[in-house]
Amino acid sequence: FIILQTIVCSFQQQQQQQQPSSCCFCSYSSIVVGASSSSASPVSPTFASSKISNCHNRNDSTNNNNIHDVDTTGILISKGLVNLGNTCYLNSQLECAYHIPKVRNLILDHHHKENMNDNDPINNEAALSSLQQIFNQMSNDPSSFTSSSTSSIRSFCRTLGINPFEQQDAQEFWKLLLPELGYEPLVQLYCGSYNTFIRALDGSNRERVRREMFMDLSLDVMDYDHVMDSLKDMFTAGEILSVQDGNGWRPEKGSQEKVDAIKGNRLIQQGLPKILQLHLKRFRHDWETGYVSKINDRFVFEKTLDLYSIMDSEEDKQDRSVENGNENRDEWVYDLQSVVVHVGEYGSGHYYAYVRPNVQKDEWYRFDDDRVTRVTFQVVQDDAFGGHVILKGKDQEGDDRPALQRLPKKQQEKKKRKGFWKIMWKRVRVGGIEKHNRNRPEFGWGGRTSSAYMLQYVKRSDVAFLYN
Numbered sequence: 001f002i003i004l005q006t007i008v009c010s011f012q013q014q015q016q017q018q019q020p021s022s023c024c025f026c027s028y029s030s031i032v033v034g035a036s037s038s039s040a041s042p043v044s045p046t047f048a049s050s051k052i053s054n055c056h057n058r059n060d061s062t063n064n065n066n067i068h069d070v071d072t073t074g075i076l077i078s079k080g081l082v083n084l085g086n087t088c089y090l091n092s093q094l095e096c097a098y099h100i101p102k103v104r105n106l107i108l109d110h111h112h113k114e115n116m117n118d119n120d121p122i123n124n125e126a127a128l129s130s131l132q133q134i135f136n137q138m139s140n141d142p143s144s145f146t147s148s149s150t151s152s153i154r155s156f157c158r159t160l161g162i163n164p165f166e167q168q169d170a171q172e173f174w175k176l177l178l179p180e181l182g183y184e185p186l187v188q189l190y191c192g193s194y195n196t197f198i199r200a201l202d203g204s205n206r207e208r209v210r211r212e213m214f215m216d217l218s219l220d221v222m223d224y225d226h227v228m229d230s231l232k233d234m235f236t237a238g239e240i241l242s243v244q245d246g247n248g249w250r251p252e253k254g255s256q257e258k259v260d261a262i263k264g265n266r267l268i269q270q271g272l273p274k275i276l277q278l279h280l281k282r283f284r285h286d287w288e289t290g291y292v293s294k295i296n297d298r299f300v301f302e303k304t305l306d307l308y309s310i311m312d313s314e315e316d317k318q319d320r321s322v323e324n325g326n327e328n329r330d331e332w333v334y335d336l337q338s339v340v341v342h343v344g345e346y347g348s349g350h351y352y353a354y355v356r357p358n359v360q361k362d363e364w365y366r367f368d369d370d371r372v373t374r375v376t377f378q379v380v381q382d383d384a385f386g387g388h389v390i391l392k393g394k395d396q397e398g399d400d401r402p403a404l405q406r407l408p409k410k411q412q413e414k415k416k417r418k419g420f421w422k423i424m425w426k427r428v429r430v431g432g433i434e435k436h437n438r439n440r441p442e443f444g445w446g447g448r449t450s451s452a453y454m455l456q457y458v459k460r461s462d463v464a465f466l467y468n
Contacts, residue, residue, distance in 0.1 A: 075357040076101075078138040080370040082150045084157065084164035088369055092353040093174045094131075095367040096338035096456050098138055099357045100275065102466040106186050107135050123159075124182030130156040131181065170340050170351050171279045171454055175215050189466075190215050193271035194235070195312070198249050201240075201260040206251045212265075216277035216454075221386075222284065227301040227455070228309075235310045238264030266312040269331060274462040276305075276334055278455040283346050292346040296451050298387030303362075303377065305334040305457050334457035335359040339384045342453040343446035351453070352446075354380045358467070359458055366434075366445070375434045383444025386451030 078098050081091040097103045110128055133152040157164045160180065178187050193213050200206040219230040241249045241261045248258035280299060285292050311332060338355040352368040354375070364380055366373045434445075444450050458466055 075099075076104075076139060077357055077365065078367065078372070079140070080367055080372045081134070081138065082153060083369040084150065084153055086167040087153065087157070087162075087164050088351040089168050089170040089173055090153075090157075090162070091369050092340045092351040092367065093170050093177075093454075094134065094138075095353045095355055096340065096454075097174075098135055099355045100337065100458065100466055101468070103186065103189060103275075104135060106183070106189075107132050110183065124180070126159050127156075127177075128181050128183055130159045167348070170342070171216065174277070174454075178215060187215075189274050190277060192217075192273035192276065193268070195266040195268060195271075196264070197266060198241070198261050198263045200249065200251055201262060204251075204259075206259075208251075211271075216279045218279040218281055221280050221282060221297065221299045222295050225298065225300060227278065227299065227305070231307070232310050235265050235267045238262040267307065267310055268312045272307070272332060272459060274459050274466060275337075276457040276459065278457070280451075280453055280455065282342065282451060282453055294342075294345050294449065294451075296386045296449055298385050299452070300385055301336070301452065301455055303336045305336070307332045307334070330459070330461035333460045335460055335463070336455065337458045338456040339380060339452050340454035340456075341384050341446060341450055343450040345449060349449075350446075354384065359463060360467075373434055379434055379445060381444075383446050383450050384452035385444075388442050 076099075078095055081087075081094060083091060107128070110132060130152070134156055137152045154164065156162075160177075162168075178190060181187075191213060192215075193211050195209050196212050197207055197209045199208075217231075217234070219227065219234065221230065224230040224233070239262070241247050241263055243258050243260055249261035249263075250256075250258050251261075278301075282295050283292055284295055308329075336356065337359050338353055340351060340353050343350050343352075352366060354364055354366050356362070356364050362377060364375050364377055366375050366379075
């Protein structure tokens with residue numbers, strides 16, 4: 001009993017030191033331990049201010065004061081961003097953008113009315129100036145971090161009409177923010193295109209092609225285990241339009257003729273953006289019940305994304321094949337730069353980001369609002385893939401299934417019920433870097449409901465341009 005008491009006390013102290021910061025109304029802490037949480041709702045600014053103050057007064061081993069201005073490779077590292085109530089979605093996306101030097105410099109070095117969109121130059125300029133203030137504060141001395149960063153974020157929200165106490169979708173925020181800024185050099189970094197087509201199957205080679213622009217690609221996760229599987233389905237599979245089923249294609253406008261056809265998408269090299277954002281569709285709407293649920297199934301992604309196998313035509317592939325040399329290979333290869341994670345369910349939750357400030361090095365940081373922690377990529381994978389943690393390697397019996405699945409069914413259920421012991425798994429910090437020990441937890445850092453929501457890649461051939 002004394003030993004057990006000692007373990008519990010030690011565990012409580014460790015939880016106080018490593019407890020993730022929470023959105024005031026996201027109820028992140030309760031989500032991690034499995035308690036219910038309410039959806040985000042506006043409350044008084046007085047309550048929000050006191051909550052932020054408490055976050056900054058924590059004596060925390062993962063506080064951003066432990067993170068230097070630059071990492072070991074000389075790349076600038078942000079100090080984090082204060083959460084004004086429910087601005088975690090905003091913070092996580094800005095961290096991903098800030099740590100691409102080209103994006104950061106475009107914002108910081110912007111001159112008024114230069115390369116601005118003519119739609120609404122006054123509001124565009126105000127929005128860009130307020131974002132410029134935030135990026136300036138992210139690079140400042142941490143001793144003045146709290147007050148100045150809070151005011152700059154509050155000014156940014158006021159300029160864009162954002163309610164800081166209302167939870168928003170991280171993907172929608174960034175997708176709407178870029179056009180709102182009206183800054184073409186910045187927009188062009190994220191802008192890509194692909195072709196949609198309809199082709200007759202009667203041998204006539206009749207085809208209609210249209211170019212589609214995108215700021216990000218939304219990928220299904222429900223029926224796929226890997227990001228490449230979902231991409232291949234999006235760009236190599238097609239939908240059959242059958243006359244027999246009543247949805248045949250009419251090649252000529254005004255004509256009564258309908259033919260069987262195939263409808264699909266083609267990814268073209270000329271349309272690949274310098275910065276590729278992938279939106280993982282984690283939320284599913286049931287049209288019969290009207291209920292929206294979150295998909296936390298395991299969905300794997302790699303640090304390197306090779307799009308060669310899903311490029312448009314065989315001719316293009318031959319032009320870039322290894323037989324003609326590898327100098328063009330980087331044109332369709334992407335390196336993972338950041339991951340935005342959502343923890344919780346639909347209507348309530350919390351966002352934070354994992355960022356690799358230098359894509360040529362394997363050094364990762366977790367930006368959980370104003371709390372910055374250096375981590376390993378294994379921690380990123382365990383937290384962002386969703387589902388149960390997969391232990392690499394085989395056990396003594398040669399079984400390489402997930403640890404939980406290796407147990408008999410009765411023991412599996414017994415282990416699932418032991419919620420207390422599940423959270424007793426230890427995380428260790430080695431040399432200031434958070435790692436998992438050999439007995440890794442069944443779930444990642446964010447708990448049972450944490451999973452990647454946005455993936456941001458940079459094109460390898462543009463690394464020199466983006467990180468100069």
